Every structure is written in structure tokens, then in C-alpha cells.
Amino acid sequence: MSLKKKDEHDHKGWMESRDLTVVEERYLAVLMWLDKRFRLVDYLELLEDLYYKVNMQMPKSHTEQYGLDNKFWYWYPLYALGSFSTLAYLVAAVSGALLGFYYAPAAAGATGDPTVAWNSVAAIMTDLNFGYMLRSIHRWSAQVMTAAVFLHMLRVYFTGAYKEPRELNWIIGIVLISMTMVFGYTGYLLPWNQLSFWAGQIGVEMALSIPMAGEWVAQLMFGGFTLTQATLQRMYILHVFFLPFLVTALIAVHIGIVWMQGIAEPH
């Protein structure tokens, strides 16, 4: 009998000693990977003894633990950027919903004469009471959100907050920032003015230049190889129906994971 203390926490050895099938092994590997990152065990435990957990103790705060109470931390203001982008997203959502009452996504004829979409935007700007303000709020909150999201990513990069348990959230963040830009792009096309039209043209050509799948992508995203009513329709649906659900859900997951893992502060 060995005097060496048995390592109770040797999950890997335990796994090997169990003689598992391939399915079980894969399953356990994924379970462990997720548990290591999101502490699923804690939540299970929390559910089980929620009953008698009335005297919750809080751990020491970061500044207490490292004796930094007396120091002003130059990173701290940058930790609000995530909240600011969420706030700007909410403002954009509300103003966008109101704008939706007055906007009509139709391009009667893109060849020469003014279009329905452009006219409805013009009506919002000139005829509607506070309409210009509404459009302005929508546009500015979108700009602020994009800027905040970019700066948020820089903060996370430079403080190494993407490291070990937070890889998944970094990837979700990449998806979110991409979707924010697609949000902006589709919104940019909606007024159907000269810049919208020619930016749309660039988009179609980018889609067409994808090897193999190019034409298919152009059909799917822009409804053809030239800009028509179908393009505007698709951009509108992407902007007001598709992306809002997707982005809201992803933001919820993103923030939920931050909630579970806590904020990564630099040491």
C-alpha cells in the first residue's frame, strides 16, 4: 500500500479508470470543459441548497484583496463601455421602433426619380413633429453604440480579459461586433439615398467576389446582382426583424456569462 495520498481530484485518471464508451467520453469531456469555465457545479449546488442559504457571504472585493483601496485605477472608467453600448442599444431599439411607424421600405424606381423610402425619410425629417429628432436619436445612438463596442473590445484586449475561462465570451463578442456592423450597414442603406445606393453596390460586389458561393450569397442577401426593391426589402427585414432578435439574445448570453464568471479585473 502506497503512503502517497490519493489525488481525489484527478478527473482525468478517474475518466480513464471508468472504461467509457466513445460517446460517454466525449460527453464528459464537454461537460468538464464547460464546468471548468461556467462553474455549472455551483449553480447545481445553488439550486439544491437554495433552501437554507440565507446567510450568503461575499468574498473580498478586488481592491480589498490586493490592497489597492488608496490607488486610483486608470482602467476603471473603461469598464463602463459594455454598459454604455447596451444602453445605446436600448435607446436605438426604442427610437427605431418609433421610426418604424413612419418609414416605408419601398423603392419605386431606382433609376432617376425619387423613391418611396427616400420620400418617407424626407417626410420624417420635414413634416413629422420632432421627426428629425427621432431620426437623429436613432442615428446617434447607433453611432455611439458602434464606437462603444469597438472601444469595449480594445479594453478587453489590453487588460487580457479574454483569457482562460472567458474564451467563449470573446468569440460571442466577435460575433456581436460583426452583427453590430451589419446592423449599421443595413441601416445605412434604408434611407435609399446616393451614398446608401453605392455602398449597397460595394456590398453586392463583395458578395459576388466570394469564390464558389458568391452568386448564391448575393441572391440571398441582396435579392439579385443589382440593387432593386428586393434589396431594400431584405435590408429592412434584416434590420428590423432578423438582427434585433439575434443580437438581443446574444447580448443576453454575453451579459449572462459575465454575470456567471464575474468581471475580469487586471491584477
Add this chain to the structure above:
Amino acid sequence: MTANDTNTDSEKVTDGGEEVATDGTGIVPPDDETPTWRERKERTQGLSRLTYEYFERARREDQDLRQESSYVERDVLGFPAWPHEMIRNLALTSFFVGMILFLSATLPPEMLPPADASNTPAVILPDWYLYWSFGLLKLGPLNPDLSLLGGQKLMADRTYGVLANLVIVGAITIVPFVNKGAARRPVEQPFWAAVGVFGVVFAATISALSIKNLVPMDSHLLFDLTFLLPFVAGFITYAVLKSMREGYMFTLNRRYYRLRPPK
């Protein structure tokens, strides 16, 4: 055994003298035969059983680590959520939303002429946050010629540009799987901070390249600067942080040894 059988046993009669239904229709207190939740979980088969076993092991591990550690937990003495934190958050939120409203009121968006397919404007631009991507589409001069194919390019310039977008997004995505370790501050990892500064400056220069019609500079010079400046900025960052690190690590180590003097 039904309720109609010999019911003289005192244990089967409740306080009210009513008969105890053991056929599942009434509330039956658990006896020794009733499995506990633990036993129920242990009896399961397959993947749920495996999950249970793993979780039990992991919880045990957590408990052991908690008991071993000298980590000091404190009583609940936090900043109160109500009303202090709520008021602070409300103040921050209204300040921020107020800023958006102020910007909106002072700088309303312009109204450009309507779309016209037959008339190409002099300047074609996406919104500012896509300048970097638009700039990548203009990297045609970097698309290598391959003389083997009779001087033909291997792929079209615009395919190359789209590919450059994918490469950049992909590179950003895999960062957590390449840069590991516990370092959090730029001083602790000068190389990765330099890479970050390189990226930021490159985003700026490639954006400038995308609006080259509007930049008062020779376009060839601008193209060269687009790739030169990020490297310069990266090298400077690396040099500065590398020299800062000496002093930084010294203070850090000194504090560490003061806490735990070496034997």
C-alpha cells in the same frame, strides 16, 4: 395490501383516525423504503449517471479546496444596492442618454439626394466603422502576381480583399487560444500589447487608405505609410513597455516577498 384489509395497526392510522391510503392517492410520509433523491440519482443509468458522478466529484473538490485555503471571507458589508447603487446607476444612465439626446439635437443627420443608379457620385463611402473593411478591399497592389500562370494573378483583387477581411476577423477570434497565462496588464506582456497597438494603428491607417480621395497626400506614400506606421507604433510600444516592466516587476516582487518572506 389495500386500505380495506386489517386496519387495526395503530401505525397505519393517522391522528384523526382516518385510514392511510397507501395506493398513491393520499399524502404518504416517506418510510425506510422510499429512496432519497441521492439514491434516485445514483440509480440512474447512462449519461445522467455519469453527470451525477462527475458533479459529485467536482463538488467534493471544491469543498476540499475551500477548506484548505486561507482565503478570508467577510460578512456582508457591501455597498447597498438600494438606494445607493440604484441612484448611482440612474445618474450614470441619465447622463449617458442625455449625452445622446444632446448630440442628436445639435447635430441632426443630413438629407442626401435620393438613390440614382445612372449617376455615380464622386465619393462613395460606407459609414465610418466600415472604413477598415473598405480599405482592405483596396489592397489590390499586394495581391501577388504569379509568373507561372503567364503573369496572371492567382485570384481577383476583390476576392483577395474579401479574404483579407476574413483573415483579420479570424486572427482576432483565435487570440484567447494563442495568448494564455495569467498576465492582465500591458506591462506584463509587452509583446501582446505591441500587437494590440499595431492593430489599432493599422485600423486607423487602413481607414485613411479607404478614403484616400479625401486625404491630402500622394496615394503611393499613403499606401506605404499604411503598412509602415503600425510597425513603428508596435515597436515603440514594445520598447517602452519592456523597459517599464523592470521597475514594475520589482515593486510587484517586493510586495510579494513582504507578504510571504522567503525561507
